[in-house]
Amino acid sequence: MEYDVQERSLDDAELAGLLEAAFAELVTRNGREGRTQVKSGARYFVVLDGEDRAVGCGAVQVFGPDTEHAGDGEVKRMxxxxxxxxxxxxxxxxxxxxxxxxxxxxxxxxLTTSERQPEAIALYESCGFVRVDPWGKYATEPTTRCYGKPLNPTS
Structure with a gap:
């Protein structure tokens, strides 16, 4: 089944509600708040149900030029x-x-996820993401799982 996915701005009420719910779930699952900063220029999306209500969200941002993965994209807020x-x-x-x-x-x-989110791990792996070495602050977080997926034939 195909679903409508729309880009939204951060001032969108449905997106804001989903982001708050996502942060609350991260606290419940991981015992700490998951509000890492999303860089300016991130693109936010929502997926709509059959009644045009936003039921999910996610963002893509770029790794900065001063990072080990400069130019790569990163999934956030899924x-x-x-x-x-x-x-x-x-x-x-x-x-x-x-x-x-x-x-x-x-x-x-x-992208990153937690070992406490097996359903997310199953989704990412079924979509072709493979486990990679952790980067940045995730290198010292033992429950974090880092994944990557080449997007272009030249990578």
Whole structure:
């Protein structure tokens, strides 16, 4: 089934509500707040249900030039509301995020998740993401799982 995925700005009420729910779930699962800063220029998306309500969100941002993965894209804030899970919304959203990263010419799309999120790990691996060495602050967080996926044939 195809779902409508739309780009939204941070001042969008539906997006804001989903981001707050995502942060709350991270606290519940990981015992700490997951509000890492999203860089300016990040592109935010929501996935809509059959009644045009936003039920999931995600963002793509670029790694800065002073980082070890300069120019790569990074998935941030990937989240689907619990009542909407298991219906393909996350897969549709992740596909849209990959497409946005390709449009921005990111050679690799990277992401992080937690070992406490097995459903996220299963989704990412089923979509072709492979486990990679942790980077930056994640290198010292033993429960974090880092993934990457080449997007362009030259990478």
């Amino acid at each position: 989240y689907v509301a619990p009542p909407a899970r298991g219906r393909g919304y996350a897969r549709a959203l992740l596909t849209a995020l990959e497409n946005a990263a390709r449009e921005a010419n990111h050679p690799v799309l990277r």
